[in-house]
Amino acid sequence: MIKRYLGILFVCFVTATYAQEEQKQTPKPTTGQVFSAHYARTYQVAIRYNDYDVAKHALYNLLVENPQNDSILYSLSLLYVQNQQYASAVLSANDILSVKPAHTGALEIGGISYENLGLKDKALERYETLYLNTDDFQTLYKIAFLQFDLKKYTECTTNIDILMGKKEAEELKSVYTLENNEQKEFPIKAALLSLKGMVLKEQGDKEGAKKRYNEALALAPDFPLAQEKLKNMDK
Incomplete structure (x- = not known):
């Protein structure tokens, strides 16, 4: 769950997953697997140097290659919130919730983003659902x-x-x-x-x-x- 009020720490890396996949691959991995491993490493390096535009671009590419991976979309949502792109954060969080309605991170991103967009009734809905799932x-x-x-x-x-x-x-x-x-x-x-x-x-x-x-x-x-x-x- 995102730690509170003070801002958001995004330590949501997907690199480890792809590194494990690479170890299991035959000497001739598919083009998609090569691209995924490349973009995952790019994301990790970009986050390390606080280059969020490059990190976001890498996540877009990862998402295209792996549309079923909601952890990539969650990482993208975190970047949107960090950069105060609240409309995009809401849209991406809602996409996660359409598949996983109890995703606590996406619920909180939705609450934070709706509140910053001035949609307090929507923010309240997200926080109420979050509280029912966490008792926080x-x-x-x-x-x-x-x-x-x-x-x-x-x-x-x-x-x-x-x-x-x-x-x-x-x-x-x-x-x-x-x-x-x-x-x-x-x-x-x-x-x-x-x-x-x-x-x-x-x-x-x-x-x-x-x-x-x-x-x-x-x-x-x-x-x-x-x-x-x-x-x-x-x-």
Whole structure:
């Protein structure tokens, strides 16, 4: 599964597979096998030197030679996300999901890409399916914030309560950017309390919202989300 929020590590190489195939070949491999081995090595070298255009070109050629290999298409999807080509990432991820509906990597790529394209309802669908397959804390955390953005306050509140009851809520951190553009980690529980306050504010419970923001600030006095929401409470 793709590691979270911080960006995507793509260590999805197909070279080993082709190297094994080459060892088994007769002295006269087919033209397709020769091309596949060549493009696999090209991909590996291009990734090593961060030349993503060449890596993508190699994957295209590998995919043409091996259309049944979904790991190649997955590697291509990862490159699209890395290069912020979200429309292409969605299309390639959807092709994987048409064959393997529970492919966790493709589900997450779809969620990330739809969100960056501004299609939050589609992103929510992908993350919800991903959560059903993984029971992952960070995925449910993402779902809760998307539900707030989509004004699904009842569902958002339910998921906040689920998250707050998990041990990860006491252990994990979330990263926020401060005014000086410095990034800093804060307890994820402070973010969840702030989100609960945001929901209460939208539901007209200002006192309840203030209480949640202050609880978040008790955990992390400089937590920017709670500070901002408390400051703008009456707007």
